[in-house]
Amino acid sequence: MVRSDARLTTMGAYGRILAGRQPRPIGVRTPVVRAREPLRGTVADPTGRFDRRAFWPLPHETVDVPGDRFTVLEEHSETTVTAVREWIDAARPVRGIRAAQGLHKVHREEERMSVQVVVVTGAASGIGRATAELFADRGARVVAVDVAREGLEKLSAIHGVVPLVGDVSTEETNTAMVDLAVREFGRLDAVVLNAGISGAGPLESPGAIDRFDRILAVNVRGTALGIRASLPALRAAGGGSIVATSSVSGLGGDPVTWAYNAAKAAVINLVRGAAIDYAVENIRVNAIAPGGTATAMTAGVLSHPTLGPAVTGRIPQRRWADPREQAEVIWFLTSPAASYVTGVTIPVDGGLSANNGILLPPAFPGDAPR
Template sequence: MTSPFDLSGKTAIVTGSTRGIGRAIAEALIAQDARVVISSESADDTARAAGELGMPGLACDVSDDSAQAALVGFAVKELGGLDILVCNAGITGKAGPFAEIDMDDYARVMAINLRSQVVLCNLALPRIAERGGGAAVLVASLSGLRGNGRINAYALAKAGVAQLARNLAVEWGPQGVRVNAISPGFIATELSQPLLDDAAFMARRMAMTPLRRPGTPAEVAGVAAFLASPAGAFVTGHNLVVDGGTLITDGS
């Protein structure tokens, strides 16, 4: 009996897939026998990760529309088509209240975290539809679901990503393309290491998390694999929160 998570014969693009959550998602898809194009802004990082994973890779600055078009074209040429898109690439930007926001930083955060996903989906979803349908997974964030005094443009962009998934699910569902978002909470990655090392922050944050621990990239990746696989075949337009319960807790 074939596993409902089996991705044999399926092809994918995962942006920002040389480290952290994106790398874990690529590994999870590969573990289910998908072929995956590895990509990040850095050509060196992309070549290294692609070599380690035994997959094709292409560097792509997601703020560059032509580079994203080249990425989709590369995937179709190298893999013979496209079934799965994971939009993971993103940046955090400068922390602080909106009253003190740097609008140049705001523009860059919105361009990379939200606009790039609109552009890449517009390029990739028609290719997925051509193959008879498939799935897109857009990486949003818990910060897009809660108020925060210091996470400004990032949270706003990630809230937009969740809405983008809903809109695209409506638009592309009739062609067999499912679109969902994932909203990770606090995940232990290289980028979050300064917070992991901050004892006061960790005590406060873990008290607000029922599971009392950070998540791991692999735990987010498992959700992405589910949403991309036949196991998630009747799930679309959903924003799946992966946060150890932080969103729902009263702090008890």
């Protein structure tokens, strides 16, 4: 039997929100049309984008429930019951209840993005700095994390940015950055795990393995610790987004870059595994794989008289990225526009990874033959 009630009361109508896994009542403000019998079931949102904080956990409480896509699935039958068929536009929040986001209009999601709370690691320079600045420019609240105190001091002058000096390879720093976001801004919506280092040199060189250990500690352990530390806060917020910075060097090999290749490849598979584990909780985990980007880390290559042009010549767009271009893709991955994107690594490389390397991409008209 399918009920057509526009509204349900919480009295006797208990359910379980899929992502929350905790018993919570279902209902709307009075006056209500009571169900003919107590209803037990599961509130399911096919979009996976609802905010479970829209439901108040106390019995006999009445709350506002968006209709369009919410259904109640009875636990003891196959019947799908439409719990609410319309959004009650005139309703007001009850005792701080937040309206479920993402179920009515896209512009409501965009409004939420303007005040989202994000942690960015490796924020003192390069892609991390560009990301922190972009989010702050768009009204977000940012916890900026780095070992470089001077770079963070410059960032802290930006409204909405709170700095934290720390080493992401330690559990203490990862715990502290999440705690700081929740303490300062009340919640956590997204985490950008961007901190990374390169180096190591030839595999047979003295100290190469020690340097390799440090690269793994920052690039891989730091990413794993960041995911682990952020999960409780993202879960409490009803879900969220984690974006890690890998590299095109994680998609293939480079000369004398074995340690960095290994570390960035590990990040890609770490992202895949975590995405599978936490998708059911509306926590998305993705990565970007930047190609040549003009940062302090790559300045030596870019300015080299022969190596710089050689690398640039292999990029189909024939230029290096600006860090802001990488930040824009990170922004997309944390946004509602990417609500069904998880477990992927997006190359942001001007077409570099599209070429198998046998032939160079076409030159600009008028360039000297290669």
